[in-house]
Each structure stands twice: as structure tokens, then as C-alpha cells.
Amino acid sequence: MxxxxxxxxxxxxxxxxxxxxxxxxxxxxxxxxxxxxxxxxxxxxxxxxxxxxxxxxxxxxxxxxxxxxxxxxxxxxxxxxxxxxxxxxxxxxxxxxxxxxxxxxxxxxxxxxxxxxxxxxxxxxxxxxxxxxxxxxxxxxxxxxxxxxxxxxxxxxxxxxxxxxxxxxxxVLTEEKPLYSRMLKFAGIGESALETELLDLIEGQSDPTLAPYAKESEVTVRVSTKALSVTEAEEKLDALEAQIRARLPENLYANEDVPIEKVIVDLLTEHHLTVAVAESCTGGLLMGNLTAIPGCATVFKGGIVCYSNDMKEKLLNVPHDLLEGEEAPGAVSKETAEVLAEQVRMVMDADFGLSVTGVAGPAYSERKPVGLVYIGLSERGKPTTTFQLNLKGNRETIRLRSAKSILYQLWRRLNERALV
Structure with a gap:
């Protein structure tokens, strides 16, 4: 048709x-x-x-x-x-x-x-x-x-x-079998890399079918089949999803059309955990993404937009000599991302602390290029982890990708807990 x-x-x-x-x-x-x-x-x-x-x-x-x-x-x-x-x-x-x-x-x-x-x-x-x-x-x-x-x-x-x-x-569809679809949501992987991982399934597809869709900072694969009953459809969709999940266990975060923030809020709620956020270059975007999810109030402690160095020092106790000086790593550094994540977690007594600091553009900052971003993940009782991102795109794209990147890292950490 x-x-x-x-x-x-x-x-x-x-x-x-x-x-x-x-x-x-x-x-x-x-x-x-x-x-x-x-x-x-x-x-x-x-x-x-x-x-x-x-x-x-x-x-x-x-x-x-x-x-x-x-x-x-x-x-x-x-x-x-x-x-x-x-x-x-x-x-x-x-x-x-x-x-x-x-x-x-x-x-x-x-x-x-x-x-x-x-x-x-x-x-x-x-x-x-x-x-x-x-x-x-x-x-x-x-x-x-x-x-x-x-x-x-x-x-x-x-x-x-x-x-x-x-x-x-x-x-219109009077003689057609009903179509059943499932949305597989991925994070931490681009459309081209995902297609490479699934290329043999895509090229050899007949029933069920696969159709990738890309949006900014996430990729969706719609898996569809025609069947006479829900049971028959579920069996076929389950089998293909299992193949895909086995290949990309660190990227497939949901089998329904929900944002990664929703999955994170659900996991935090399930395990009675909380999170706090410190943002610089994203300017509150990360907090906005989390608080857009109903039910976040029980797991989101709060956040701080510490855009200037003064606020990083006054609100989250980032050492001055870490931010400024000839030999200082600067606000855009893994050292600052680490302190921000740890301090916001401790200040708000949360189980997790997230941080984002970087250069969103349009010009260099601290003699560092546009797209250089550091994100931090602090967990109570564990060493803090930082990640360096080298992002491309305009200011809004860099901000969005930065926020989605730290959310992806938090999802991975929570997913590891769920599997233990």
C-alpha cells in the first residue's frame, strides 16, 4: 500500500x-x-x-x-x-x-x-x-x-x-494483517556506527523489518512485523530484539519510544537513588531535561548553574588555583569537571553528582577550541569518573550533545547496578 x-x-x-x-x-x-x-x-x-x-x-x-x-x-x-x-x-x-x-x-x-x-x-x-x-x-x-x-x-x-x-x-487495510511495531532506543552511538553493527540484519531483512531513524544525540530503530495475533507478533519481535541487544548491550536503553531521561528517572526511583547536577556550558539544559520527566521530584535533588568562575568557587568550592593562573587547568578541564561532580553530590547529599563544563562556542575560551567538553560522574563511595568530549556543531548542538552524553554515562552506571 x-x-x-x-x-x-x-x-x-x-x-x-x-x-x-x-x-x-x-x-x-x-x-x-x-x-x-x-x-x-x-x-x-x-x-x-x-x-x-x-x-x-x-x-x-x-x-x-x-x-x-x-x-x-x-x-x-x-x-x-x-x-x-x-x-x-x-x-x-x-x-x-x-x-x-x-x-x-x-x-x-x-x-x-x-x-x-x-x-x-x-x-x-x-x-x-x-x-x-x-x-x-x-x-x-x-x-x-x-x-x-x-x-x-x-x-x-x-x-x-x-x-x-x-x-x-x-x-484501506481491510485485507491486510495488522502491523505491530517496537521502538528500540539507542544512546552513545551514532547512526552510521549503529548501521554498521546491524548491517547484515538490515540487508537481509524480510520479516520483521528494521528502519533506523536518527535524531540529535539518539538513534531509534523501528522493528515491525505483520501477524495475525499479538502473541505471534511478540514472538517475532522478541527474537530480533534479542539479537540486537546481544550486539549492543551498552547502547540499547529502551524498547519503547521514551527518552533516556525517562529510563534514568525510573531506574533511580526503582533503586531509591538520587542525583544532583552542576552545569556550566549547558546552562541548565541538563536539569531541564530531567525535570521534564513526571516523577523526577523523588530522585532529583537539585542543580546549580555555575557559569562563571566566581560561582564555581563560591557555590561549589572549586579551588581558585584550579580555575585561574598560568599553570591552572582552567574551568574547561577534567579536574574541574571532577570537583564539580563531587561537590554538587556532597552539597546536596545525593547518590550521584553530574557535571558539565566546556566550550559551546561560538569562539575559543581559555585558548581551548569550540566543542571541547568535560563531563563528570560522581557516585557515593566510588571514585569519580570524567570523560573528554570533542564535539562538532553549533552552540545549541554542542550543549545538547553534552547533556545527553552525561545522561548516557549515568544510564550505563545505573544499568550496571541493575545487572548485579
């Missing part, structure tokens, strides 16, 4: 907004076993939009439209598809009631053009909009399936989750 996503909007072509909908829909369709072969972006022009529809009809079974369902004259998606299919538009009464109630509740007059948001193509199933006004449509004709969704992600995503998935299962 092949799909094409047609994003409608001149603002996309001008680069005024980023097409995040295509990424979301591609991932969701892949999870359903539908392959997205093409993504098309077309402006608010009737002729070009109709041409895009006719082209997509020749190469896809499922055409998913995003955008162009609003109240203005340049919102043309329903008009264009109706014209290509030789159908008319009609006013959906329930949708119109929803639009009218919206304006009534706000004591605002409704302009006539808002009726366009309640239009539906003849013969299509209306898709109510729980977070906006413009209804979507879904219909099938001559073996092709058409799904029209609003452009704003806050409207598109709930509509897809609440209605489109079920419509696809009932009207």
Missing part, C-alpha cells in the same frame, strides 16, 4: 513555516504498514493543486492532504479534489453548528466565509475537528483513498489519532 502526502500552502513553499505534518504522518503511516513514497508541497493555486492530485493518483493508493481547509478564498483543497473527482460540495450541518456555536460563545459576529470550513465533498465521511473549526474529509473512489486534514498540527494530530486511523483500518 503506497501513500503520498500533499501539503497545500504557499507559506510552505516560501519557507515561512516548516512542514512538520509530513514527518508526523510519515511515521504514523509507517506504523500502520503504509509506505509513503512521495511528499508533495503545492501552493494555493487551483490548477497546480489539481495537477498534483492527478499525478498522485497515478502513483499512490492513499492520498493525504494537509492544509487548505480554512475560511479564505485561497483555501482550495476541497474544491480542487471535488473538481478532479467530478463531485460537488455541500454544507455539513453538524460542522456548521459547531462553527456558529464557536462565534456565539465568544460573542463575535461570524463572517460569511467561515461557512467554507463546514463544507464537505459529496459522498465523503466528515471528520469533525475537536480542536478547530475546519472539518476534514475521507472518501474512497476507484480503488484510491483520499484523506483531507487541516494544516495546523494541533488540529491535524488529534484528528488523525481520533478518527483517521480507524477509518484507514476500516476502509
Amino acid at each position: 503506497k501513500a503520498e502526502i500533499i501539503a497545500v500552502g504557499t507559506e510552505l513553499l516560501l519557507g515561512q513555516i516548516v512542514n512538520t505534518n509530513a514527518q508526523y504522518l510519515s511515521q504514523e503511516l509507517a506504523a500502520l504498514g503504509i509506505d509513503v513514497y512521495f511528499q508533495t508541497v503545492v501552493g494555493d493555486n487551483m490548477d497546480r493543486l489539481q495537477e498534483a492530485i492527478r499525478t498522485a493518483q497515478k502513483r499512490a493508493d492513499v492520498l493525504i492532504f494537509t492544509g487548505g481547509l480554512g475560511p479564505t478564498q485561497d483555501d482550495l483543497t476541497k474544491d480542487a479534489l471535488a473538481a478532479v473527482l467530478g463531485r460537488s460540495l455541500h454544507l455539513d450541518r453538524l460542522a456548521m453548528d459547531h462553527v456558529e456555536q464557536f462565534f456565539k460563545d465568544r460573542s463575535r459576529p461570524m463572517t460569511e466565509n467561515n461557512k467554507r470550513q463546514a463544507l464537505s465533498i459529496d459522498g465523503a465521511s466528515p471528520l469533525p475537528n475537536s480542536t478547530g473549526l475546519a472539518i476534514g474529509n475521507a472518501l474512497s473512489e476507484d480503488g484510491k483513498h483520499y484523506i483531507l486534514l487541516p494544516g495546523p498540527p494541533k488540529e491535524l494530530m488529534p484528528m488523525f489519532e481520533e478518527q483517521v486511523k480507524n477509518w484507514i483500518l476500516q476502509h
Whole structure:
């Protein structure tokens, strides 16, 4: 089953907004076993939009439209598809009631053009909009399936989750085995290195299939299989996961789509352990990542952003002669990372202390290059460990990779405890 996503909007072509909908829909369709072969972006022009529809009809079974369902004259998606299919538009009464109630509740007059948001193509199933006004449509004709969704992600995503998935299962995938997927999450390894480790599995894949996805500082492998039952699917997925885990036990941190921070918080909670953080170049990013996880309050003692040397001395007792002087290692050094990790752990009476200090850029600091970062890991009753990172990228990339790197080292330490 092949799909094409047609994003409608001149603002996309001008680069005024980023097409995040295509990424979301591609991932969701892949999870359903539908392959997205093409993504098309077309402006608010009737002729070009109709041409895009006719082209997509020749190469896809499922055409998913995003955008162009609003109240203005340049919102043309329903008009264009109706014209290509030789159908008319009609006013959906329930949708119109929803639009009218919206304006009534706000004591605002409704302009006539808002009726366009309640239009539906003849013969299509209306898709109510729980977070906006413009209804979507879904219909099938001559073996092709058409799904029209609003452009704003806050409207598109709930509509897809609440209605489109079920419509696809009932009207598109009627003869398909259900697709089951598992997300394997990796840290401490890049996409190319991971692919090298799994190359024979990727090249020889048939069922289950493997699909790597890379984001900043983490890699995900989606493992998927079609099966008649959950039990059958689990058996196949378990077998392949076991092979992958045996090859990369120090990198595979989860078999569900969760960030490494969530796994760390769960492990700390399970073992009744706590952590504290000292940050310099990351400026609180590490603390932000941890405190974004629900339940972190029981395990996260707190943190200190000691950006200047004065604060490193005053708040965490880093010796002055370690930070400054002709022979001093400096703030960006393994010695400083070690003291920061130990001191923040002791000051906050935590089981673990984490530290990050480095040069995020854009210029040299202490005559040291951009991307040079030291991270420290202190554990109660054990020697403190430091790691030198030589990172590439812009300022934000270096900060993010630094935070993720120390979290990865903490996960490894906690994982070793769990295996004992």
C-alpha cells in the first residue's frame, strides 16, 4: 500500500513555516504498514493543486492532504479534489453548528466565509475537528483513498489519532494483517556506527523489518512485523530484539519510544537513588531535561548553574588555583569537571553528582577550541569518573550533545547496578 502526502500552502513553499505534518504522518503511516513514497508541497493555486492530485493518483493508493481547509478564498483543497473527482460540495450541518456555536460563545459576529470550513465533498465521511473549526474529509473512489486534514498540527494530530486511523483500518487495510511495531532506543552511538553493527540484519531483512531513524544525540530503530495475533507478533519481535541487544548491550536503553531521561528517572526511583547536577556550558539544559520527566521530584535533588568562575568557587568550592593562573587547568578541564561532580553530590547529599563544563562556542575560551567538553560522574563511595568530549556543531548542538552524553554515562552506571 503506497501513500503520498500533499501539503497545500504557499507559506510552505516560501519557507515561512516548516512542514512538520509530513514527518508526523510519515511515521504514523509507517506504523500502520503504509509506505509513503512521495511528499508533495503545492501552493494555493487551483490548477497546480489539481495537477498534483492527478499525478498522485497515478502513483499512490492513499492520498493525504494537509492544509487548505480554512475560511479564505485561497483555501482550495476541497474544491480542487471535488473538481478532479467530478463531485460537488455541500454544507455539513453538524460542522456548521459547531462553527456558529464557536462565534456565539465568544460573542463575535461570524463572517460569511467561515461557512467554507463546514463544507464537505459529496459522498465523503466528515471528520469533525475537536480542536478547530475546519472539518476534514475521507472518501474512497476507484480503488484510491483520499484523506483531507487541516494544516495546523494541533488540529491535524488529534484528528488523525481520533478518527483517521480507524477509518484507514476500516476502509484501506481491510485485507491486510495488522502491523505491530517496537521502538528500540539507542544512546552513545551514532547512526552510521549503529548501521554498521546491524548491517547484515538490515540487508537481509524480510520479516520483521528494521528502519533506523536518527535524531540529535539518539538513534531509534523501528522493528515491525505483520501477524495475525499479538502473541505471534511478540514472538517475532522478541527474537530480533534479542539479537540486537546481544550486539549492543551498552547502547540499547529502551524498547519503547521514551527518552533516556525517562529510563534514568525510573531506574533511580526503582533503586531509591538520587542525583544532583552542576552545569556550566549547558546552562541548565541538563536539569531541564530531567525535570521534564513526571516523577523526577523523588530522585532529583537539585542543580546549580555555575557559569562563571566566581560561582564555581563560591557555590561549589572549586579551588581558585584550579580555575585561574598560568599553570591552572582552567574551568574547561577534567579536574574541574571532577570537583564539580563531587561537590554538587556532597552539597546536596545525593547518590550521584553530574557535571558539565566546556566550550559551546561560538569562539575559543581559555585558548581551548569550540566543542571541547568535560563531563563528570560522581557516585557515593566510588571514585569519580570524567570523560573528554570533542564535539562538532553549533552552540545549541554542542550543549545538547553534552547533556545527553552525561545522561548516557549515568544510564550505563545505573544499568550496571541493575545487572548485579
